[in-house]
Every structure is written in structure tokens, then in C-alpha cells.
Amino acid sequence: MLIVRFAFAAVLMSITTVAVSDTLDHRELLEILSEPEAQPSVIAVASGFGASAGDVFAAISYTDKDQQTKLDGDDDGSITLGFGFGDPDKSVGIELTVGITSVSSPWWGDGKFGDEGNTNIKIHRRFNPTILNGTSSASFGISNFWGWGGTKEMPQNLYVAYSEQGYFGRFNEYGASITAGYGTSVANGENESSFFGGIAVARSQINTSISFIGDEIYYSGSFYPVTFPNVSITYSRAVPGGNISGGRNILSLGYSFVIGG
Numbered sequence: 001m002l003i004v005r006f007a008f009a010a011v012l013m014s015i016t017t018v019a020v021s022d023t024l025d026h027r028e029l030l031e032i033l034s035e036p037e038a039q040p041s042v043i044a045v046a047s048g049f050g051a052s053a054g055d056v057f058a059a060i061s062y063t064d065k066d067q068q069t070k071l072d073g074d075d076d077g078s079i080t081l082g083f084g085f086g087d088p089d090k091s092v093g094i095e096l097t098v099g100i101t102s103v104s105s106p107w108w109g110d111g112k113f114g115d116e117g118n119t120n121i122k123i124h125r126r127f128n129p130t131i132l133n134g135t136s137s138a139s140f141g142i143s144n145f146w147g148w149g150g151t152k153e154m155p156q157n158l159y160v161a162y163s164e165q166g167y168f169g170r171f172n173e174y175g176a177s178i179t180a181g182y183g184t185s186v187a188n189g190e191n192e193s194s195f196f197g198g199i200a201v202a203r204s205q206i207n208t209s210i211s212f213i214g215d216e217i218y219y220s221g222s223f224y225p226v227t228f229p230n231v232s233i234t235y236s237r238a239v240p241g242g243n244i245s246g247g248r249n250i251l252s253l254g255y256s257f258v259i260g261g
Contacts (some may be wrong), residue, residue, distance in 0.1 A: 021231040029171055035204040036226060038163055042198040043209040043220035044236055046181055048137040048163030050124035051084025057256035058082070060103070065248035077103035088137060097123040101151055111215030118147035132176060133165025153192060159183035175202040187214030202217045215241045230256050
């Protein structure tokens, strides 16, 4: 009889443990489902992904050191407006962007607003991923396809990039992204050819990224505020050759939407 009681107690304890575990799993799942979906993105490098039909995006960036002059105190910024066309799942997507690469003012930079700018084009196609369990895309692009002002003296940059994006975790609450590519004018002030790439991990409203272009490393973090859908705020610390003291700071504000979406 004593053995039966012990056996009954063991079964009851096992059932209780399973019930508590299921309750905790249910609560954790509800908490995760209430979070915004993770948006992993590798920052500061060209992506294999691109905009498709109906996509519109804009961004404004500020840096405390101009990448071309490399002078301390030579603050500068840029404004980008982009549009997407085509279907990268069925054929190809095409992304066109127009950038004002000199956003100076009387308070920073040389005071000449909009005296430099360029246009850029990217063609991209999505594929089944080989590493992550989400989606992948490859792209070919030309940066500085056409420009005005000082950008006319800069070389065109032809690049290829491959990116993957997927999700992991007990309930797929984390997002991850990887990118690798090569460009003809991406390093040393966009004057030299080099490899580039990076990795990103995200959850909910936060995205973190480590990327590189040549010997310059970018440590980045992005925040997606729930109260302002489709808005992103990104901070990057660009470090040349691992020299933390010689780096520059970059702050960006982005917005995107889908026409008719």
C-alpha cells in the first residue's frame, strides 16, 4: 500500500510540474505575441534586399566627421529618397534612390546645403535561404550612377551583395540577418574596392548590428518606436582599423511606407 501511495504521489507531482510548465510557456508565448515583430537589418552596408513595387522610403543622416574630408569638426549629413518597382519574388525588383550628400548649414559643415548629390540603382532577386530559416536575396547595384557637385569627381561604385534573414528562439522571437558583398568604390572615403559584410540580431523594437567596409567597422543599434510605425532611429559608431578614438558618430532617422498598403 505504501508503494502505491508513493507511486500516486510521483504521478501527481509530474502532472503538476507539466501543468505549471505549460502555464509558463503559455504566458511567455502571450508576452512574445504582444511584442512587435523583430526587424533584423545589417546597418551601413549595401544589402541584398531592396525595395519592390509600391515601396517608398526616406532617411536623413548626420555625422560629426565628413567621410571624404576626414577632418574633425567637419560635420555633414545626407538626405535619401527611394522608390521600389517590380517583384523580386517572381522576377526582379528595382530600387531607385536620389541622395543629397551635402546637408550643411550655417551651424555645421561648409554652409552649402544640397550642393552635392547623386542617384543610385539596385536590381535584386529573392531566393530560398541556405543558412537562415527565412528568406534571402542577391543584388547588383551602381552607386553614384549620376551626380552633381562634388560627387561628379567620385567614381561610380559597382557592387554585388547577398543577404539572408531568419528567426530563431523558443518562439521565433529573435530575428537575425547576414550580409556579404563586394564593391569597386566602397572603402577609404569611397575611393577603393573592398569586401563588406555584417551580422544583425533583433528582438521586438531593438536591432543591433556589427558590420564592416574594408578596415572600417560599424557598431550600430536601431530603435523602432511603436508610437510611430515605420519609423527607425539608428546610431552607428564607425571605427577605422579598430581605432576607437579615431572614429565618427552617425545618427539616422528613417521612414518607409507602401503606396496603397
